[in-house]
Structure formats: C-alpha cells, structure tokens
Amino acid sequence: MPNPKRKMSKTRRDKRRTHYKATAPSMGTCSNCGELKLTHHACSSCGYYNGRSMFIPKN
Amino acid sequence: MRHRVRGRKLKRTASHRAALLKNLSAALIKAKRIKTTLAKAKELRTFVEPLITKARVGDLHSHKQIMDLIKDKDTVKELMSNVIPTVGDRPGGYTRVVKLGRRLGDAAEMAMIELVDFNEVANAKAAANKEKKSAKAESKKKKNEVEDANVVEETTSK
Ligand SMILES: [Zn+2]
Numbered sequence: 001m002p003n004p005k006r007k008m009s010k011t012r013r014d015k016r017r018t019h020y021k022a023t024a025p026s027m028g029t030c031s032n033c034g035e036l037k038l039t040h041h042a043c044s045s046c047g048y049y050n051g052r053s054m055f056i057p058k059n
Numbered sequence: 060m061r062h063r064v065r066g067r068k069l070k071r072t073a074s075h076r077a078a079l080l081k082n083l084s085a086a087l088i089k090a091k092r093i094k095t096t097l098a099k100a101k102e103l104r105t106f107v108e109p110l111i112t113k114a115r116v117g118d119l120h121s122h123k124q125i126m127d128l129i130k131d132k133d134t135v136k137e138l139m140s141n142v143i144p145t146v147g148d149r150p151g152g153y154t155r156v157v158k159l160g161r162r163l164g165d166a167a168e169m170a171m172i173e174l175v176d177f178n179e180v181a182n183a184k185a186a187a188n189k190e191k192k193s194a195k196a197e198s199k200k201k202k203n204e205v206e207d208a209n210v211v212e213e214t215t216s217k
Contacts, residue, residue: 038158038160040158041157041158041159041160042157042158042159042171044159044160047180049157052181052185053180053181054155054157054171054173054178054180054181055092055171055178055180056180
C-alpha cells in the first residue's frame with residue numbers, strides 16, 4: 001500500500017489549517033421587538049415569526 | 060446510491076422509528092403543540108397529516124386503520140372528537156413547523172410543531188388583522204360616498 005514518505009511538519013499542518021474558519025450565523029432583527037434573532041427562526045425573546053406571534057415565551 | 064429515497068431514518072431501526080412516530084403523533088394530538096428536533100418535526104408531518112386526512116372519513120374502517128397506527132384509545136378519541144371538528148375542511152397543511160434554534164448540550168436544531176387550527180395566539184392576531192382590513196375598506200367606501208354627495212351638492216348650488 002502507498003504511504004506518505006515524510007512526516008507532515010507542524011508548520012505545514014498549521015498552514016493548511018489557517019483556512020479553517022468559523023462563520024458567524026446570519027442574524028436579523030425581530031420585526032416585533034427589534035431584538036437580534038436568527039433568520040428563519042422564531043424570535044427567542046417574543047415568540048414572533050413571520051410577523052405573527054407563534055407562542056408566548058415562558059420567561 | 061440513495062437517489063430519491065424518501066424519509067429520514069433518524070438513526071433508528073424500522074420498529075423503533077414506527078414507535079417514535081406513534082409516540083410523537085400521540086403527543087401532538089394531545090398537546091396540540093410539541094417541541095422536538097427539526098428532523099423529527101419534519102418527519103412527523105409526513106406521518107400525522109395523512110393520518111388526520113384519514114380520520115376525516117370517520118367510518119369504522121378508517122377508525123381501525125388509525126387505531127392500528129397510534130395504538131392509543133384516548134388519543135384516537137381526542138383526534139376524532141376534538142381535532143377533526145376544529146380542523147374543518149382545511150385542504151391539508153394541518154401542521155406548522157417553526158425553527159427555534161439550537162439545543163444546549165448537543166446543539167441539535169430544535170423546532171416547534173403544532174396543529175395550525177389550535178394556535179390561539181397566531182389565529183387571534185390573524186382574525187384581528189382581517190377585521191381591521193374589512194373595517195378600513197368599509198370606511199374608505201363611506202368616504203367615497205360622502206365625496207360623491209358633496210359633488211352633487213356643489214353642482215346643484217351652482
Ligand atoms: Zn421578537
């Protein structure tokens with residue numbers, strides 16, 4: 001079976017990993033309370049989605 | 060290849076999956092709104108919606124077929140006596156899934172699934188909006204009539 005000839009140096013490994021980045025979730029503001037919320041999700045502070053109240057949050 | 064293979068396995072065996080859907084649908088019919096993972100909520104739709112349509116037939120055969128799937132007398136009773144009359148003649152689309160964000164612990168995407176006709180909060184708002192709209196249209200109509208009357212008066216005074 002073919003195998004790597006050389007050990008991958010830490011530098012090479014880490015250089016490859018410089019492109020591994022986390023992206024921030026896309027957020028929007030709630031049309032009802034103006035709070036920051038995830039897009040296509042119900043608002044976690046007021047329970048509104050798509051301009052309508054879906055439920056009343058417990059706290 | 061799994062091209063066009065429908066449905067989610069939910070990491071369960073066929074019998075485990077059937078039991079899960081039976082329990083979830085019983086919970087939904089009893090509580091009208093449940094919180095579960097997004098995948099389960101979406102899978103539940105394809106299970107409960109045909110069930111409700113089937114329950115509408117209301118004869119002994121459909122009753123037995125539903126009993127065979129849910130296997131709980133109280134739930135079937137609730138479905139037949141309470142859910143079916145409230146749903147009325149809605150042409151499908153009895154449920155609504157709304158995403159809620161990720162769960163702490165395993166970061167699973169959570170969702171709320173509910174029976175559309177039982178959401179008092181959303182339905183009350185929609186009804187209020189409808190009333191407002193019709194009231195607006197009415198006042199607009201009246202305004203136009205008043206203006207017409209004014210025009211008539213002007214022409215007669217001259
Ligand atoms: Zn909000």
